[in-house]
Structures are given as C-alpha cells and as structure tokens.
Amino acid sequence: MPKSFEVSALAALILASPHNRRIVVMGVSGSGKTTVGKALARAVGILFRDGDDLHPASNVAKMRAGKPLNDDDRWGWLELVANSLRRDAPVVIACSALRSVYRSHIRVATGTAVQFVYLSGTRDLIAQRIATSQHKHLPQGLLDSQFETLEPPSAGDAMIIPIILTVAQQVAMILEILSAGATFSVPLPPTH
Numbered sequence: 577m578p579k580s581f582e583v584s585a586l587a588a589l590i591l592a593s594p595h596n597r598r599i600v601v602m603g604v605s606g607s608g609k610t611t612v613g614k615a616l617a618r619a620v621g622i623l624f625r626d627g628d629d630l631h632p633a634s635n636v637a638k639m640r641a642g643k644p645l646n647d648d649d650r651w652g653w654l655e656l657v658a659n660s661l662r663r664d665a666p667v668v669i670a671c672s673a674l675r676s677v678y679r680s681h682i683r684v685a686t687g688t689a690v691q692f693v694y695l696s697g698t699r700d701l702i703a704q705r706i707a708t709s710q711h712k713h714l715p716q717g718l719l720d721s722q723f724e725t726l727e728p729p730s731a732g733d734a735m736i737i738p739i740i741l742t743v744a745q746q747v748a749m750i751l752e753i754l755s756a757g758a759t760f761s762v763p764l765p766p767t768h
Contacts, residue, residue: 590620590754596691597666600657600682602673602729603695604722606706607739608746609670612695615747617668625664627671630656644721654678658685674725679733693750694729697739 590596601613610626617624631639635649657671661682673679673692683690703719729736735753737746 590751591622591666593754593757596754598661598686598689599668599691599693600661600673600679601668601670601693601695602679602734603697603739604672604674604702604719604726606702606709606719607695607697608705608743609672609695611743612693612737612746612750613668613670615743616693616750619747619751620666620668622666622668623664625660625667625669627653627657627669630660639718642718644718644725650678651681654681655685658682661686661690662688672722674722675727676729676733679729691754692729692734694734694736695739695746696728696736699723701739 599613599616601609601616603609610628613626614624631653635645635653638645638649654671654673657669658681660669661667662685671682673682679692699719706719735750737749739746741749
C-alpha cells in the first residue's frame with residue numbers, strides 16, 4: 577500500500593473514481609479470488625460478494641458432480657453477478673469471468689465501468705492449492721476444463737496480479753494501481 581496515505585484516505589481516493597466502484601476479482605477456481613477479494617474489500621472498506629454464492633442450485637449440483645458448466649449454465653449466473661455490481665456498488669465480487677465474452681457481458685449488463693483484476697497462476701500451482709484445500713465447488717478434475725475455457729485478459733482489459741505473491745502483496749499491488757488512477761475498463765459499446 578502506498579505509504580503516503582492512511583487507509584481511509586486511500587479508500588476515499590480509490591472510490592472517487594467511478595471506475596473503481598465495481599471490482600471483479602477473476603481467474604480460475606483455486607486462484608484465490610475469494611481470499612484476495614475479501615482482503616481487498618476489507619482494505620477499502622466496501623462490500624464483498626462471492627460470485628459462487630450467486631450460482632443457481634442447478635449449477636452448484638452440476639459442479640459438485642464433477643461436470644463442467646457450459647455457456648447455457650453461465651449466462652443466468654453472469655446476469656446475477658452484473659445485477660449485484662449495479663445494485664451493491666461500491667463492491668468487490670469474486671467471479672471466474674473466464675472468457676472475454678463473459679467479461680463483456682458483465683460490463684454491458686452492469687451498464688457502467690467495471691474493473692477486472694485477474695489472478696494469474698500456472699495450472700500446476702493452482703492444482704497444488706486445490707489439492708491442499710477443500711474448494712467449495714471444484715473437484716480437482718474440473719481444473720482442466722477451467723483452463724480450457726480461460727481466455728486470459730490482456731493488460732489493457734484487467735490488472736494482472738501474480739498469485740505467487742502473498743495475499744497482502746497482491747492487495748497492496750491492486751491498491752497501488754487503483755490509487756494511481758489506472759483504469760482497466762473497456763468502454764461500453766454504443767447502445768443505438
């Protein structure tokens with residue numbers, strides 16, 4: 577975290593930009609979205625919402641059965657994520673947002689700027705994390721489908737944060753980028 581700011585002053589500076597009021601921490605399951613998202617929300621003093629909690633029961637049952645979700649399963653869930661971003665701002669939401677079209681859908685459905693933070697790590701590192709934890713919705717066998725679906729965002733589309741850093745280092749890096757005023761929010765397409 578930049579040393580020149582108190583936490584409350586830093587939070588006010590970050591939230592002064594409309595681009596920073598809706599933050600999606602994204603990546604494959606096991607990358608640390610919930611942990612980093614909670615820590616980021618706590619550091620800024622805003623609401624955290626776990627996108628996994630927004631999944632309909634049918635999606636949860638499918639994932640627990642070891643079956644990967646398809647686009648038909650995801651569209652309604654992405655709509656619920658966008659609804660929360662619109663309604664609950666300022667908010668940090670953990671959401672996989674694996675494909676570019678999902679991120680575009682979230683932006684369009686939200687109707688305003690959304691910052692994406694991509695937690696980037698290798699398949700091997702994430703597989704190790706999953707093997708040593710009890711991930712809520714992801715049997716280890718679904719990791720391959722997550723990486724097959726993943727379309728990593730470009731540096732112009734999201735902050736890219738390496739998961740080899742500690743959670744505190746990841747949050748500090750995100751806060752530093754946000755407080756510097758950098759935006760990673762692709763403009764919304766025209767509606768007419």
